Amino acid sequence: MNKTELIDALKEIAKPYIQDEAAFEHVTEETNFIDDLKINSANLVDIVLDTEDKFDITIEDDEMEQMLTVKGAMQVITSKLNA
Amino acid sequence: MVGNDIIDLQLANKESNWQRPRFLEKLFTEQEQDFIRTAPNPTAAVWTLWSQKESAYKIIVRLEKRRFYAPKKLTTTVPFDLSASSSSNVGQVTFASYNFLTKSKITDAYIHTTAQLNDYQSLMSDSFQLAQSNCAYQRTTTRFKLLQAYATKNSLSLDNLSIQKDEWKVPHLYYKNQRQTVQISMAHHGYFGGYVLQKF
Numbered sequence: 001m002n003k004t005e006l007i008d009a010l011k012e013i014a015k016p017y018i019q020d021e022a023a024f025e026h027v028t029e030e031t032n033f034i035d036d037l038k039i040n041s042a043n044l045v046d047i048v049l050d051t052e053d054k055f056d057i058t059i060e061d062d063e064m065e066q067m068l069t070v071k072g073a074m075q076v077i078t079s080k081l082n083a
Numbered sequence: 084m085v086g087n088d089i090i091d092l093q094l095a096n097k098e099s100n101w102q103r104p105r106f107l108e109k110l111f112t113e114q115e116q117d118f119i120r121t122a123p124n125p126t127a128a129v130w131t132l133w134s135q136k137e138s139a140y141k142i143i144v145r146l147e148k149r150r151f152y153a154p155k156k157l158t159t160t161v162p163f164d165l166s167a168s169s170s171s172n173v174g175q176v177t178f179a180s181y182n183f184l185t186k187s188k189i190t191d192a193y194i195h196t197t198a199q200l201n202d203y204q205s206l207m208s209d210s211f212q213l214a215q216s217n218c219a220y221q222r223t224t225t226r227f228k229l230l231q232a233y234a235t236k237n238s239l240s241l242d243n244l245s246i247q248k249d250e251w252k253v254p255h256l257y258y259k260n261q262r263q264t265v266q267i268s269m270a271h272h273g274y275f276g277g278y279v280l281q282k283f
Contacts, residue, residue, distance in 0.1 A: 017098075019218070035252065038218070040272075042099050042133060044152055045109045052105075064109065065151045 001081070003029075006074050013050045017043040029071040044068070051077065084200040085266045085281040086141030086183075088134040089210060091193050091273025092126070101129045110136075110154040130194050131172070131187050135159045138198035139176035139183040141268055145253050146181065146200075159185075193275040197268075207232060210277035221271035229269060229278040230256075256280075 001009070011027050018024050019038035023031070033039045033047065048064055051057070051073060057080040059067070066072035101107060107116050107129075115132055122128035136157040143157075144150055160175040176183040176198065184203055187196040188210060195210035209232065213224055226246050233256065234241045245257045246267070256263045269278045 040098060041137060041152075042095070045106060045154075046099070046103075048109060049103065049105055061109075061153065061155055065153045068150055068152050 003074070006077065007070060009054065010051070010070055010073055013047055013054060014039065017046060027070060029069075029074065031070045032068055033070070034068060047073070055081065057081070084142045084145055085197065085206060085268050085279045086138040086145075086199075087195065087197045087208065087268045087270050087277055087279040088137035088141070089193060089195045089270040089272050089275050089277040090130045090134050091216075091275045092130060093192065094216075094273030095130055096126065101126070112155055112158050115159060127189060127194070131174075131189060131196070132159050134187060134194050134196035135174050135176050135185045135198070138185060138196045138268075138270075139178060139181075142183060142198055142200055143178055143181065144251055148251055150251075193272075195270075195275070195277040197277075197279040199281060204281060206279055206281050207236065208277065208279040210275060213271065213274050213276050216273050221276055225269045225271050225276035225278060228276065229267060229280065232278075233265070233280060 007027060014033060014037060017039045020036065023036045031037065033044055034041060044067065048059055048067055052059055055077055059076060063076045067076060107119060111119065111132060119125050119128045136154050136159065139157055157176050157178045172187045172189060174185040174187065176185055181200065183198045183200055185196050185198045187194055197206060197208045199206065209228065211228060213221055230241055230244045230246065234244055239258065243259045246254050247257055248254050254267055254269060256265050256267050264282065266281045267278065
């Protein structure tokens with residue numbers, strides 16, 4: 001899975017929880033789920049759980065720490081898939 | 084240092100399904116999960132504990148100038164009785180070497196929690212219903228309520244007061260474009276808003 005595909009997959013996961021449609025049109029690696037997409041911090045855990053389900057991985061607590069941004073999420077997924 | 088968090092319970096129940104598998108395990112310590120599962124009102128327990136963590140987290144961001152998503156590293160002590168409606172509940176949140184004291188106002192419609200570092204000093208806080216739930220309205224109204232309360236208390240003109248956020252999204256109160264030492268925190272969710280102020 002290349003970067004673009006990974007970003008698209010994360011967009012699909014984040015979609016039900018976003019509160020800023022305009023920002024959602026321009027998601028990049030630098031996008032912050034909470035600041036940019038206005039995702040509720042309680043919903044960030046849903047993104048973590050949906051990511052686990054979609055990629056069939058288990059995200060540990062210390063890995064979850066960096067899942068505030070698209071980039072952070074991409075790093076976690078990539079390291080899991082390459083493990 | 085102060086932080087606060089507010090949860091519109093009707094909206095929270097719509098936005099989140101805390102009963103989904105692994106949800107509680109990701110956010111709460113085992114002790115907290117036990118507390119939730121045995122609480123008379125588990126939904127109120129979930130959101131009260133969450134608002135404690137969130138309000139303390141806002142202070143941690145100020146202290147450490149970094150952001151992270153590690154809800155289980157903020158542990159709550161949960162001695163209070165959540166069955167009492169519309170009551171104030173005092174709690175504690177611990178993170179690393181920091182200790183935060185929290186106070187939660189729990190009603191049937193919302194939960195408002197204020198947090199402060201170390202010890203209780205006089206805080207000025209309020210929570211209220213909002214006529215609209217869109218982001219611009221929530222933000223404007225909550226800011227206005229805070230500024231109005233501060234202006235009245237200090238006999239200042241509202242025109243000279245403003246709120247600006249720094250690079251860490253931490254809000255500061257300004258009087259005639261001078262940053263004031265008073266610490267502020269604002270929160271809104273759905274049809275409810277709240278704030279807290281503390282002088283230091």
